[in-house]
Amino acid sequence: MSVVDDIAPAELRLTPKEVRSVDRVVIRFAGDSGDGMQLTGDRFTSETASFGNDLSTLPNFPAEIRAPAGTLPGVSSFQLHFADHDILTPGDAPNVLVAMNPAALKANIADVPRGAEIIVNTDEFTKRPMAKVGYESNPLEDGSLEAYNVHPVPLTTLTIEALKEFGLSRKEAERSKNMFALGLLSWMYHRPTEGTEAFLRAKFAKKPQIAEANVAAYRAGWNFGETTEDFAVSYEVAPASQAFPTGTYRNISGNLALSYGLIAASQQADLPLYLGSYPITPASDILHELSRHKNFGVRTFQAEDEIAGIGAALGAAFGGSLAVTTTSGPGVALKSETIGLAVSLELPLLIVDIQRGGPSTGLPTKTEQADLLQAMYGRNGEAPVPIVAPRTPADCFDAAMDAARIALTYRTPVFLLSDGYLANGSEPWRIPELDQLPDLRVQFASGPNHELADGTEVFWPYKRDPQTLA
Structure with missing residues (x-):
């Protein structure tokens, strides 16, 4: 033969x-x-x-x-x-x-x-x-x-x-x-x-x-x-x-799992998903993937630069969307002013940082996990931001869901720190059942929430929850 x-x-x-x-x-x-x-x-x-x-x-x-x-x-x-x-x-x-x-x-x-x-x-x-x-x-x-x-x-x-x-x-x-x-x-x-x-x-x-x-x-x-x-x-x-626990599995990369997690979060929150992004390695796959899912109400905007990308996402958050911007370390540096604005406005916003080598524009395909301090402190004034970091490619799905939960519950920007190895690496992922996903729906204010001394009812956008102070 x-x-x-x-x-x-x-x-x-x-x-x-x-x-x-x-x-x-x-x-x-x-x-x-x-x-x-x-x-x-x-x-x-x-x-x-x-x-x-x-x-x-x-x-x-x-x-x-x-x-x-x-x-x-x-x-x-x-x-x-x-x-x-x-x-x-x-x-x-x-x-x-x-x-x-x-x-x-x-x-x-x-x-x-x-x-x-x-x-x-x-x-x-x-x-x-x-x-x-x-x-x-x-x-x-x-x-x-x-x-x-x-x-x-x-x-x-x-x-x-x-x-x-x-x-x-x-x-x-x-x-x-x-x-x-x-x-x-x-x-x-x-x-x-x-x-x-x-x-x-x-x-x-x-x-x-x-x-x-x-x-x-x-x-x-x-x-x-x-x-x-x-x-x-x-x-x-x-x-x-x-x-493996019993279930249905598929092979999945980190960026794909993260994309699916964002879509699942928007469905569980009953909010449209909006991505404002400027292409940058190794985060661009998320933009590419989400652009394929208009049937789930996903809107993707490829901006002219990093600042425009997060600015559009912040506007979408103000309008009631689950807003996301994706980037890598160099882009985070450019987005810092708008992240601070999101903190002061108390708007839910997901900043996805797929980390790569630096400093400055760095090396597109060299992986580092060196953006933690920038994510924690890279803004002027007091602007604390929660940070979620996945541990494996498949865990990127759960990390995206958790980041969305924190952002919507506490009305704050949230950093999601992945990296090039997780983004491009892959592993078996157990596809979750729908009834296992958390309910992320939020209640929007529909009227006054505060009474002044003279009895006038008004709406306070920054009124604190007495239990959580959030």
């Missing part, structure tokens, strides 16, 4: 394969920004989630905008930690590193423990790419990787060979090498295949030839693992059935 046929049945294996059971694995896919490492990791994650493992991910993007191909600053990676039990982090040291070129190997080798598996695309280990990152000799041949289980695989050559019947150019065929790698890793860890094939056909529905080429590359990678003598062992990680 050819490598592009359906997944190889057991009777066609060239060598007997050993299957080992392990309780957890950390895999890191690494390559150039254009090598599709984020898509590869995302698909492996989706199949792992559907299989029932607990998981946590860590996408890592280069800070530079399209650094030169094959250079260390241009390396992009995606790390996935999955297990048969409850896990809390995306892991530190990868058990498996997939390096698509010399830059990916050099940028990540320091994190790989001795004895770990390293899969390298040997087609990229030529003189020029190695010299570009400072390799004086080929690390695959000079003994520097003896402490690791290295699997040299000509990913590019095998992918082009598998796709030659599709009539694609070499450049077009090369783009599918990430799917070959995904197929190989899917075989190694017994991941389901149907979901990825359906995804590829849907993603490239308007280009059926490209869709089928990617499916063929994916199957070729699986069959390579099944038949080659270099991979004598595959691994099983059992579903984490005991780690």
Whole structure:
């Protein structure tokens, strides 16, 4: 059979394969920004989630905008930690590193423990790419990787060979090498295949030839693992059935969970959701997602700058909406005056800060959690603001609900502090039942609430609650 046929049945294996059971694995896919490492990791994650493992991910993007191909600053990676039990982090040291070129190997080798598996695309280990990152000799041949289980695989050559019947150019065929790698890793860890094939056909529905080429590359990678003598062992990680309470689960990223939490809060408060925002990494996904949900009464406004974004949100809060503005650290600095105004006006307003590196405009894809002091004290005068911070990607849903509850109950701006790791990372999320969500409805004043000494009834917008002083 050819490598592009359906997944190889057991009777066609060239060598007997050993299957080992392990309780957890950390895999890191690494390559150039254009090598599709984020898509590869995302698909492996989706199949792992559907299989029932607990998981946590860590996408890592280069800070530079399209650094030169094959250079260390241009390396992009995606790390996935999955297990048969409850896990809390995306892991530190990868058990498996997939390096698509010399830059990916050099940028990540320091994190790989001795004895770990390293899969390298040997087609990229030529003189020029190695010299570009400072390799004086080929690390695959000079003994520097003896402490690791290295699997040299000509990913590019095998992918082009598998796709030659599709009539694609070499450049077009090369783009599918990430799917070959995904197929190989899917075989190694017994991941389901149907979901990825359906995804590829849907993603490239308007280009059926490209869709089928990617499916063929994916199957070729699986069959390579099944038949080659270099991979004598595959691994099983059992579903984490005991780690999850009974319910319906889906894989979700932090920004998506936060978006859903804001929509759920508006529905539970019976208030329209209004987002005034200026695009900024890594918060822009929330603007993109909320703009898709006009059927829930969501209104999104892409402002001309950060100040206009929060100004529009504050106006929406004054008009009775559940108002939100999303940004990152540099935007918070620009929004500080309006946040102070919201404090003095006692208006509910959610300021979502997806933190990134600083100071000043900082680095768009470098994650930090360094905005706490700015959130606490970054305003003139006395303007205290409650702060809510999620602990995991899925927890962003509950954090958004809680921030809305505090803002509406106490008529105050509330900071919601997430970060780039939570925003882009993902994990299984138990979809809550509607009757489990809190009732966030508020009572608007419909008449006078205070009587003056002469008996005149008036409305005091800042009248204090004698119990809470709020």
